[in-house]
Amino acid sequence: MTDDIQRIRRFNRAVTSEVGALDTSFLGLGRPLGSARVLNAIGHGLQEVGVIRDYLGLDSGLMSRLLRGLEAEGMITTGPSPDDSRRRIAQLTDEGRAAFTEYERLSNDQARAILARHPRPQAILDAMDLIATALGQDRIEIIEIDPREPEAIHCLTQYYRELERRFATGFDVNLSRDPEATDMIRPRGVFLLAMSDALPIGCVGLKGGDGPVAEIKRLWVSPAARGLKLATRLMTRAEDVARSLGIHTLRLDTNSALPEAAALYRKTGWQEIDRFNDDPYPDMFFEKTL
CATH class of the missing domain: 3.40.630.30 (Gcn5-related N-acetyltransferase (GNAT))
Structure with missing residues (x-):
C-alpha cells in the first residue's frame, strides 16, 4: 500500500512541476496559475461568477481575490447579470481576450511538447484520459x-x-x-x-x-x-x-x-x-x- 501511495504522490509532484502550478508567472505571462485558470474559464464561455467558482472548485474568498486581481490588471470587467441582478457575471476586456488567446497558444505548444517527448504518445493520451475521467467523475x-x-x-x-x-x-x-x-x-x-x-x-x-x-x-x-x-x-x-x-x-x-x-x-x-x-x-x- 505504501508503494501505491508513493506512486500517486510522485505523479502529483510530476504534474505540479510540469504545469507550473507553483510558478508565480504561469507560462511566463506574469500571473499565477489560479488567475490564468479563471481567465481561461471566462474565455471559454463561463461568465457567471458562481458557475466559474464551482467549475474550478474555488472557495468564495479566493474567487473574489482572483477576480479583483484580474480587474485591476484590466483583463476583465464584472457586474450584475442583466437577467438577474443577484448574480454577477465576468467578461473579458480586449486585453483579456488577447491574454486568453496567448494562453491558448502557449498551452497548446506545451501539450504538443509533452507528447513529442514520449515514444508512445497514444499511451500517454489514454492514461491521461483515464486519470482525468476518474478524478472528474x-x-x-x-x-x-x-x-x-x-x-x-x-x-x-x-x-x-x-x-x-x-x-x-x-x-x-x-x-x-x-x-x-x-x-x-x-x-x-x-x-x-x-x-x-x-x-x-x-x-x-x-x-x-x-x-x-x-x-x-x-x-x-x-x-x-x-x-x-x-x-x-x-x-x-x-x-x-x-x-x-x-x-x-x-x-x-x-x-x-x-x-x-x-x-x-x-x-x-x-x-x-x-x-x-x-x-x-x-x-x-x-x-x-x-
Whole structure:
C-alpha cells in the first residue's frame, strides 16, 4: 500500500512541476496559475461568477481575490447579470481576450511538447484520459445534442471502430440499420452525450417514431470511463426521456461479442425477445416495458 501511495504522490509532484502550478508567472505571462485558470474559464464561455467558482472548485474568498486581481490588471470587467441582478457575471476586456488567446497558444505548444517527448504518445493520451475521467467523475454531465454535431459524431465514430475490432465479421455501418438523425431528435427521440469537462466520453440514442414503441441505439462509453456506471446513467436518462415522449415499450439489439452490454440489460430489467429486425449484425434482442 505504501508503494501505491508513493506512486500517486510522485505523479502529483510530476504534474505540479510540469504545469507550473507553483510558478508565480504561469507560462511566463506574469500571473499565477489560479488567475490564468479563471481567465481561461471566462474565455471559454463561463461568465457567471458562481458557475466559474464551482467549475474550478474555488472557495468564495479566493474567487473574489482572483477576480479583483484580474480587474485591476484590466483583463476583465464584472457586474450584475442583466437577467438577474443577484448574480454577477465576468467578461473579458480586449486585453483579456488577447491574454486568453496567448494562453491558448502557449498551452497548446506545451501539450504538443509533452507528447513529442514520449515514444508512445497514444499511451500517454489514454492514461491521461483515464486519470482525468476518474478524478472528474462527479462532474460528468449528460446532455441532449443533435446526433449530427461533431461531439456526437466523435462518439459514434469511436463506437463503430470498437465494433470493427470486436466483431468476428468486422463492422460496416453502411450494412447496419443506422437510424436517421431526425429519429433521434425531439419530439421523435433524443441523442444523449456524457461530457467530461467538454470532452464527449459516452453516448446513447433513443430512436422514436409515431407510436408507443422505440429503440435504444448506439450505447457507447469510452474505455477511460468504464466501471463508473456511466452506461447505466445514460440508459436511465434515455428511459426517462422515452416516458416523457409517451413511449411505453423500448427495444434494442446487440451482439454476443459484447457480453458486458447483455449483462447490463439483464441487470436493469430488460427481457430477451425474438429477433425484430433484419440488421445483419445483432444476434440478441431485448425489450423493456416502461
